[in-house]
Amino acid sequence: MPLASHDGRDSVAGRRAGEPPGVTGPAPYAALSPDLVLAAVDAAGSWSDGRLLALNSYENRVFQVGLEDGGFVVAKFYRPDRWPDAAIEEEHAFALELAAAELPVVAPLVVEGRTLLRREGYRYALYPRRGGRAPSLESPDQLEWLGRLLGRMHAVGSRDRFHARGTLDRATMIDAPMRAALGSDLLPAHLFDAYRNAAGRVDDAVARRFEAVGPLRHLRLHGDCHPGNVLWTDAGPHFVDLDDARMGPAVQDLWMLAGDDAAMDALLEGYAQFRDFDPLELALVPALRAMRQVHYAGWIAERWHDPAFPTAFPFAAEARWWEQHIADLHDIADDLMDL
Incomplete structure (x- = not known):
């Protein structure tokens, strides 16, 4: 899998300078607390009401977060060092391009002109919540x-x-x-x-x-x-x-x-x-x-x-x-x- 450059990191568990423990190294999500997730959603202008549900994901960490207006967003925290920023931004641009072509693809929310956001060393994106069931592949x-x-x-x-x-x-x-x-x-x-x-x-x-x-x-x-x-x-x-x-x-x-x-x-x-x-x-x-x-x-x-x-x-x-x-x-x- 493509990895980001290792330039500019300190010597403690492979962290970049200024990153908290757990962002990279043996346990990359150790510092990703519920409070941090909620604060990240709030920082993007979607005010959370404290409801938090971890969704099934292993490569990244994904959470459904309740909002004060009664709705929900999905917050996706990217695994550190799997993709460089440019690759994640290409993914987001492709999703937005597909959505603009009226294809039913769940694309990231744009926050002040950006889709790739940061909070305490983690990169994340917010998505609208879209439910559904598995397709019937016998049909x-x-x-x-x-x-x-x-x-x-x-x-x-x-x-x-x-x-x-x-x-x-x-x-x-x-x-x-x-x-x-x-x-x-x-x-x-x-x-x-x-x-x-x-x-x-x-x-x-x-x-x-x-x-x-x-x-x-x-x-x-x-x-x-x-x-x-x-x-x-x-x-x-x-x-x-x-x-x-x-x-x-x-x-x-x-x-x-x-x-x-x-x-x-x-x-x-x-x-x-x-x-x-x-x-x-x-x-x-x-x-x-x-x-x-x-x-x-x-x-x-x-x-x-x-x-x-x-x-x-x-x-x-x-x-x-x-x-x-x-x-x-x-x-x-x-x-x-x-x-």
Whole structure:
């Protein structure tokens, strides 16, 4: 994952000068108290009434905050050092661009001309609260609706490119997480070589698949378009959480919503109403799925110092989980080679 520069930090737990303990280092959210969250909301001009609910999020910290006028905002505190400021601002600009194109995307609130705010060393943004339920991915009508929206989203995404957010590629989805796992105490020492061999086989197989498909058009993507990031209401769906937005092939925003070929067909039927889709990209789906599998284990390993992760993912501390993960990676590599 891209990291901000380490220039200008003091020597105490990797903090920048003037930052309180806990903003970076082993427990980056240790100083993020409820009082700080409420004060950050107040400082942005949305006066809180003390109601605070932590929402399900591991990479960042996200809170629903009640307001004195009876409404709510969602406050998102970004994980220190994951993205540089320019990358977060690109994400925000993309969300606002999509919203301006009348796409149902939850975009950050603009506060005195800014979307990226700061409070006591933390970077944060405020969002309007938007509820909803999970989409029904067994419904061809809902899948076609989502396909139309993704076609429109990609039409906007193809107008420009990201410069600070990088590209969905083997470097970010395989190499970096593989190094994180190999450098972590989570991976049992006796499985070190076995994991490196299995992940390396997946990397080789993915590289061959991308080479076989050939050059692709890359565009600005949602990047993590799984069902949990789509909320359905009586008025239809809306998309949330562009935190993993990157450059990449269009199929990345489709495959996680498609449980089978029929579902993909329904998505593409809607998609084609607003944008052409290169069918060659469908051959990338097994490779993209493999990249996500490698990334998942590396992500847990890289974040294990965060106290939320051992609680949420206790299985990752067990050798048998890594043994199964290694076996799964070999199966994935075999399947990719056979396709």
